[in-house]
Amino acid sequence: MSLIITIAVIVLLAFIYISLRNGLIGKKNQVANAESSIDVMLKKRFDLLPNLIETAKAYMQHEKTVLTELTELRSQANSATSTDEKAALDKQMSTALSHFRVAVEAYPELKANENIDTVLRSMNEVEAQLSASRRSFNAAVTDFNNAVEMFPSSIIANSMNLKTLPLFEIPEVERQNIDAAALFNNK
Template sequence: MGWVILAILIIVGLYLVVLYNRLITFRNRVENAWAQVDVQLRRRYDLIPNLVETVKGYAAHEREVFENVARARQAAISAQSPQEKGQMENQLTQALRQLFAVAEAYPELRASENFQNLQAQLAETENKIAYARQFYNDTVFRYNTTIEKFPANLFARSLGFTKKEYFEVEGEGREPVRVEF
């Protein structure tokens, strides 16, 4: 009888070690995926001041639009959680749409090589953000599913593993910023 109890304890112990290591792997994948989203968002944030300066050269009287973009960019940079990031990215996307609407009124601006280069870089970055967001959300899905499945759900919370948030954008923010004229 003692051997049976010992065997059961060893099996449970081994299961907990394997489960813990698996959960650690998933948690690290989620953190890595979020870091990749953050890299692409930072790239976007770095392009925006150059874009604003380029448009300013042609449309200096559109001060409110430039200020909206700057405020939205700063708010997006400051956001921490995926939910906050999603909300702030929506605001930044709206502000960029206003900026591109202003740019549409200036044919010389649209024809400038610098503006076209910035447009192409922003479009490429938007695609990378979409991919990174999808990869992050897929990774979060796998992680959350793993910690919610039986029997892992019996141990996950007590081992410090909790659900992660998805990085979601709402409404118009789901569409990439249009940078073509």
């Protein structure tokens, strides 16, 4: 009888181990999938930039620095490989796009242009999708980190050499309220 109990305990422990290990692998893959979704949205954003820049060039002779910055960031994004690099470029791109939107406000003929309006609406849609992708990524990372740190899955995570992952965070500068008056006075 004790042999049956011992075998049952071993089978139960093996089942628990396999379940926890598979759960960790699934969570790790969800993080990778969420990160890939961010990459897809960033690619979509960068693909829209040439249309935005070319349409705006005709109107924005005085704002060439903003257009040049957007062009440079787009070319850098094509060579980014690490998650940290992509996150840093994404933050820079978000800042540059917000400066671009402020610049567009100063050009009524540009705001009235149907092409720029269409591209800006598309860009706003991509930004909303990118924001949703970031939230999805952070949810997947939080779920993964909880599994890596909580007992008993933490034991298996350590044996698999899994470590907690950083959340996608915005820089402190972007957390502050925007002083719109100061933005318009910098012209």
